[in-house]
Amino acid sequence: MTKCLVIGACGQLGIELTAGLRAKYGHTQVIASDIHPAKEGTQNGPFEVLDAMDFGAIKRVVEKHEVNVIYHLAAILSAKGEANPIMAWDLNMTSLLNVLNLAKDNNDIQIFWPSSIAVFGSLTPKDATPQNCVMNPNTVYGISKLAGERWCEYYNEKYGVDVRSVRYPGLIGYKTLPGGGTTDYAVDIFYKVLQGETYECFLEKDCYLPMMYMDDAVKATIDIMEADKTSIKIRSSYNLAAISFSPTELYNEIKKQLSEAEISYNPDFRQAIADSWPNSIADDEARKDWGWEHSFDLPKMVSEIIQGLSKQLGNNLSYNK
Ligand code: SER
Numbered sequence: 608m609t610k611c612l613v614i615g616a617c618g619q620l621g622i623e624l625t626a627g628l629r630a631k632y633g634h635t636q637v638i639a640s641d642i643h644p645a646k647e648g649t650q651n652g653p654f655e656v657l658d659a660m661d662f663g664a665i666k667r668v669v670e671k672h673e674v675n676v677i678y679h680l681a682a683i684l685s686a687k688g689e690a691n692p693i694m695a696w697d698l699n700m701t702s703l704l705n706v707l708n709l710a711k712d713n714n715d716i717q718i719f720w721p722s723s724i725a726v727f728g729s730l731t732p733k734d735a736t737p738q739n740c741v742m743n744p745n746t747v748y749g750i751s752k753l754a755g756e757r758w759c760e761y762y763n764e765k766y767g768v769d770v771r772s773v774r775y776p777g778l779i780g781y782k783t784l785p786g787g788g789t790t791d792y793a794v795d796i797f798y799k800v801l802q803g804e805t806y807e808c809f810l811e812k813d814c815y816l817p818m819m820y821m822d823d824a825v826k827a828t829i830d831i832m833e834a835d836k837t838s839i840k841i842r843s844s845y846n847l848a849a850i851s852f853s854p855t856e857l858y859n860e861i862k863k864q865l866s867e868a869e870i871s872y873n874p875d876f877r878q879a880i881a882d883s884w885p886n887s888i889a890d891d892e893a894r895k896d897w898g899w900e901h902s903f904d905l906p907k908m909v910s911e912i913i914q915g916l917s918k919q920l921g922n923n924l925s926y927n928k
Contacts (some may be wrong), residue, residue, distance in 0.1 A: 610636055612674040614659050614706070615681035617641040619785040619794075620646040620721075620778055620824065624678060627825040638672050642681070648782065659702035666709060669716070676710060676832065678719045679706045685748040685879050686727050687787025692747040696914040699751035700758075707758060711766040719832050722756050722844035724817055725749035726774060729883045736885035738846045738892050745883055756843040765844035771831050772844035776851075779908060780821030781916040790816055793857055797912050800861060801920055809875045812855040815886035818851040820903035820911070826883045827899055834897035841892060848888040849901035850908070860909045887898040 609632050615621045616639035628637045629652055639649040640657035655668050659681040668674070681702055688695030703720055710716040727736055728743035744750050752774075762768040777790025784798070785791045792808050799806035818826075827847055831839070852860075858870045893899035903911070 609676055610638075610672060610674050611676045611678060612640060612656060612669060612672065613678045613680065614647050614665070614702070615679070616649050616654070617643050617646050617783075618680055619783050620821070621680050622646075622783045623653075624680070624782055624825050624828060625649055627829060628678075631829065632768050638668065640668060659705065660698065662705045662708065669709060675715055676717045676719070677710070678828070678832075679703065680721060682721075682751075682928075683748065684786065684788040685723075685746045685790050685880050686791075687799070688746060688748040688751075689876070689880075696751055699748070699755065700818050705756050707762045707770065708767060710768045710770065711762060714767050714769070716769075717770050717832065718759075718768065719828060720755065720759060720772050721768060721828075722752045722772050722774045723749070724774055724776050724884050724888065725880075726753040726756065726844075727883070727885050731885060733886050735887055735889040736846070737889050738841070742805050746880055760843040769836060770842065771834075771839055773818060773827055773831060773847040773893065774844050774888070775824060775847060776817035776819045776849065778821055778824050780824075781820055781868045781912045781919065782821075789877045789884075790818065792854060793818060793852075796854075796857065796861065796870070797916050798920075800865060800870075801913070801917050803867065805862045805869040805871055806858075808854045808870055808872050809877050810854055810872075810881050811874045811878055813853050814878065814881050815851055815853045816881055817848055817851050817885055817888045819847070819901065820908040822911075823849050823903050825902045826902070828892075830899060831893075831897055838897050840896050845893040845896075845899075846888050846890040847893050847899065848890040849903065850905055851887040852905055856905065857909070858876070859914070863906075863915055864909055870915055889919060907911060
């Protein structure tokens with residue numbers, strides 16, 4: 608019987624992954640946890656306030672609920688990490704080592720831990736970035752994710768830990784606002800234009816980045832965890848791709864569906880971070896090894912978000928779909 612613990616369940620991905628896991632395994636089978644108290648979207652099942660830095664606390668929750676699968680999502684992202692590099696390193700590494708050590712002592716516990724396109728850097732091939740290539744991340748977030756990938760592979764090889772990981776592209780969802788990422792413009796824009804405001808974009812208009820709609824991200828996460836153990840050949844982290852677009856392309860698609868939308872550009876320090884990341888990702892290994900397929904292209908994603916978020920915001924702007 609699968610019994611999951613989601614660490615970081617109140618975050619942008621955590622909320623939606625918790626919902627996806629509860630729909631699949633049943634509400635009582637998924638323990639949501641976060642350093643912050645439960646919020647809407649996590650309250651329809653068990654919830655624990657949990658500090659991912661506290662090994663003893665994680666162990667207690669795992670034993671109390673007889674958890675056998677941990678989704679460890681808590682992290683400080685790229686832009687926020689630059690404001691406090693040592694804190695970002697401490698949180699991102701200590702929390703990962705906590706869950707890996709727990710699974711080292713109990714090999715029945717399976718771990719999911721996300722890596723990111725932030726592991727790549729300025730020397731990495733920019734287009735269709737392959738699984739294995741030069742990686743020279745220059746954000747503390749990217750450095751911690753690359754180090755984390757090495758730890759995952761190490762714990763798998765040395766201690767038999769069943770840890771699985773994907774390098775998420777920028778994740779685009781509307782149910783919760785993301786915090787502190789470089790790809791977050793592609794979420795922020797919907798909140799602004801649907802409230803009738805001009806969106807001031809902090810990246811340049813032609814800056815391409817790999818992106819993915821949240822439903823695809825949840826599917827990829829559950830798919831890799833459910834795949835047969837022997838099919839998981841990469842124990843650091845899999846490249847994972849869906850779509851790639853620039854702010855202008857996103858804006859043009861939004862404008863097609865919501866003619867009131869307006870944008871202006873005022874790039875800040877996050878442009879340098881985006882410049883060091885790929886434009887697009889080649890994810891052949893994920894497709895071959897565990898059958899990864901994405902469902903959302905840009906128009907389908909935009910239409911889902913406009914419809915869902917306008918309902919959530921309770922506004923009545925007219926959109927053309
Ligand atoms: N979305 C993340 C960020 O922008 C990248 O993994 O920091």
